[in-house]
Amino acid sequence: KRIILVGPPGSGKGTQSPLIKDEYCLCHLATGDMLRAAVAAKTPLGIKAKEAMNKGELVSDDLVVGIIDEAMKKPSCQKGFILDGFPRTVVQAQKLDDMLAKQGAKVDKVLNFAIDDAILEERITGRWIHPSSGRSYHTKFAPPKTPGVDDVTGEPLIQRKDDTAVVLKSRLEAFHMQTEPVIDYYSKNGLVANLHAEKPPKEVTVEVQKALS
Ligand code: AP5
Numbered sequence: 020k021r022i023i024l025v026g027p028p029g030s031g032k033g034t035q036s037p038l039i040k041d042e043y044c045l046c047h048l049a050t051g052d053m054l055r056a057a058v059a060a061k062t063p064l065g066i067k068a069k070e071a072m073n074k075g076e077l078v079s080d081d082l083v084v085g086i087i088d089e090a091m092k093k094p095s096c097q098k099g100f101i102l103d104g105f106p107r108t109v110v111q112a113q114k115l116d117d118m119l120a121k122q123g124a125k126v127d128k129v130l131n132f133a134i135d136d137a138i139l140e141e142r143i144t145g146r147w148i149h150p151s152s153g154r155s156y157h158t159k160f161a162p163p164k165t166p167g168v169d170d171v172t173g174e175p176l177i178q179r180k181d182d183t184a185v186v187l188k189s190r191l192e193a194f195h196m197q198t199e200p201v202i203d204y205y206s207k208n209g210l211v212a213n214l215h216a217e218k219p220p221k222e223v224t225v226e227v228q229k230a231l232s
Pocket residue numbers: 026027028029030031032033034035050051052054071072073075076077078079080083103104105106107108111142143145146147155156157158160161190216217218219220221223
């Protein structure tokens with residue numbers, strides 16, 4: 020399957036992704052994770068993306084379309100994939116359709132992580148991540164076994180630079196202005212399943228499974 024996850028910052032896309040991936044054996048392509056890795060490695064891409072990311076603004080369409088085009092060529096992504104955080108503009112959605120059409124493929128499902136903005140600040144400011152795997156925790160909702168330490172590797176957890184109440188405001192504005200139209204774009208084709216993303220993680224997982232079955 021070719022699945023897209025759309026939702027505002029903190030809506031649970033990254034939390035649900037590994038579960039979907041394990042169940043359907045797909046590759047997980049998260050543009051945010053890929054961009055953060057590029058910023059940390061100070062690659063030319065990372066240098067171009069850093070400023071917009073720290074301000075909570077979107078990186079240019081050309082940069083992210085380039086990353087996805089490259090990543091989708093991986094053999095492990097040929098049978099299907101989960102796109103987490105892409106497409107985030109209507110232009111990106113159109114480019115994705117073009118890329119898939121060249122392979123005779125199309126998007127199968129769009130999972131819309133619908134949630135009220137008011138819940139998101141607590142989720143974002145309490146998040147801790149394990150940078151190399153992308154695993155995320157929450158001080159209140161999903162605490163690691165040992166505070167500040169990844170359960171699997173024992174490595175330290177960090178907070179994302181854009182996970183502040185101030186930057187969240189810009190990220191939400193970008194979501195409403197630029198990404199919500201993507202949901203309308205796919206609704207026209209009847210591909211969108213709306214999830215109750217404010218529910219506890221396990222209940223959201225059940226909704227995801229229903230939407231994909
Ligand atoms: P990106 O990394 O994609 O960030 P985002 O969209 O803001 O989403 P988040 O990762 O913050 O949220 P999430 O839904 O994954 O939440 P999570 O599951 O971790 O993008 C970052 C930046 O990169 C962008 O601002 C932009 O600059 C750039 N970028 C990326 N893609 C781009 C693109 N296509 N075009 C242009 N620019 C792009 O959950 C959050 C917390 O809540 C966690 O602590 C978790 O444990 C907890 N939690 C999760 N679910 C629940 C639940 N059900 N109940 C209680 N707690 C929960």
